[in-house]
Amino acid sequence: MFIIRHAMNEDMPQLLKLSKLVHSFNLPQDKDSLAAKIDRSQRAFAGSVKDPKGREFVFVLEDLDSGSVIGTSAVYSKISWPGHPHLFFKVRKHEHYSRDLGTGQVHVTIQLDTDETGPSEIGGLILAPGYRGHPQKLGSLLSYARFQFIGLHPKWFQQRILAELMGALTPDSHSSLWDYLGRRFINLSYTEADTFNQRSKEFILKLFPSVEIYISLLPPEARQLVGKVGDETLPALHMLEKLGFKAQDHVDPFDGGPYLQASRDDIPIVRHSESRILAGTSTSATHSGVVSCVGEFGFRAMRSDFMVSGDSVRLPAKTIATLGAQSRASIGLTAFDKSSNALSLKGSPSLKGSPSLKSLPTRKAKRGSRSRG
Structure with missing residues (x-):
């Protein structure tokens, strides 16, 4: 038998193991950051967090037969506000045509942009490999439970809901997009930059160019990552699309993974x-x-x-x-x-x-x- 419940301090060892299965800063890999996250979540579940900026809910999936925590997911009430922007690449297409040559091309550009309007976000869905493909569709349960939670507590969440999906990484958890683009302007590894981004956005805004960048200037292995997800993330992408989430031409500036968006009250599980x-x-x-x-x-x-x-x-x-x-x-x-x-x-x-x-x-x-x- 399987249950979804709120994360507790006792879950720390098993959550640390889960965090090492996938590169996700929604589930930190160090004890101090994870302990702080669990504490914020417990206070949010208790209803003691009044400011939506500090309200996050961490769910865990437990196998009651073994007592093991085998999955996790999260919901954040508000991810940006004035002075604390949500960062993304805006993806655009430009058509260029030459009459003399009688030919043209469509070029894709990306440009760093910000959003301080404060949407809610779902993220951090991780399921232990041994339970993927389970007959009880445990990944769906992890996701559906949090949408039900939003539906039962709509005042805790914004009308606009974002979903960040991880881009395709190399086997050693590197991002070719970051290596060929981001590191040209910020001399940090993908992991170092994404980690520091959890504390401050200033370094990206100050060091990264604000102009449009033509991705045709990048090598194919980096160019093809813009707006794409890894194979392990495809089931989550399809599930969110079925619930009405749509791509908005916004991608993560570190790994190129897409941001999907839906209106809270239009999500069937939330509405019903x-x-x-x-x-x-x-x-x-x-x-x-x-x-x-x-x-x-x-x-x-x-x-x-x-x-x-x-x-x-x-x-x-x-x-x-x-x-x-x-x-x-x-x-x-x-x-x-x-x-x-x-x-x-x-x-x-x-x-x-x-x-x-x-x-x-x-x-x-x-x-x-x-x-x-």
């Missing part, structure tokens, strides 16, 4: 996620999908069947035990059809917005407790 009051158990079901609760063990989400009746819901006894849900608890619900399309829960009015996320546990439930039921 609702809450109902737990009325008890049931062995029958009207829907199947993702259910969540802030219960005995803090925030938890999982796949389950459920029965909706008016403003109440009934769940299998095992689901209630695993969530740690109490009687009359508010249960987050997202129903899916067989093609993984989110469905509307028609009927009685929704109780949109679950209760304040307070009193999160600082320790995981012990093996053999109700959460393992």
Whole structure:
């Protein structure tokens, strides 16, 4: 059995192992940075972070049978503001034509640009290799749970949602785009530059040219990376496109990976996620999908069947035990059809917005407790 829950301090060793599987600064590879990230996340889940600039939510996927953390994902309420810009390359196409030669070409340019309007962002989705391709579609569960969370707490997130997808890297985690372009202006390795970017944007704005750069001047191995993702990221790209995310001709200035964008309320999972009051158990079901609760063990989400009746819901006894849900608890619900399309829960009015996320546990439930039921 698998659950999504909020990250805790005890997860540090396993999250560090996950961080080494992929080059992602959404999941730092050093203990101090990761500890600070977990602390910010726990305070955000507890509802104690009032400023959206410091509000980030880190989810982990746990295999309850082994007690192992096998995946993670994250949501950030606001990634930019005045004085703290979001940086990207704006990609443009220019047509050039010669009448005398009777021929022309289309050239692509990239130009460093900034955004201080403060969109929300999803990112940091990592799944352990041994669980990829699992029949229960664990990568989808990691992603869907966070969209349900956004749907249940829309006021915590901006209307514009970005998704950053990692560009294709070499086997030793280098970016050919950075090596052939970025390093010509900033004498740092790809890893060093991306790491420093987490602390300051000033060095990029001061050292990188502000004019358009024709990528035809770059070697093919660098040119072809603009707007492309690696093979391991293709499933995430296809899943986001299915949810309505679209490329905006913005790419990461370090590895060339694309930024996708969607309007929060147009994302089907966000739009169709609702809450109902737990009325008890049931062995029958009207829907199947993702259910969540802030219960005995803090925030938890999982796949389950459920029965909706008016403003109440009934769940299998095992689901209630695993969530740690109490009687009359508010249960987050997202129903899916067989093609993984989110469905509307028609009927009685929704109780949109679950209760304040307070009193999160600082320790995981012990093996053999109700959460393992």
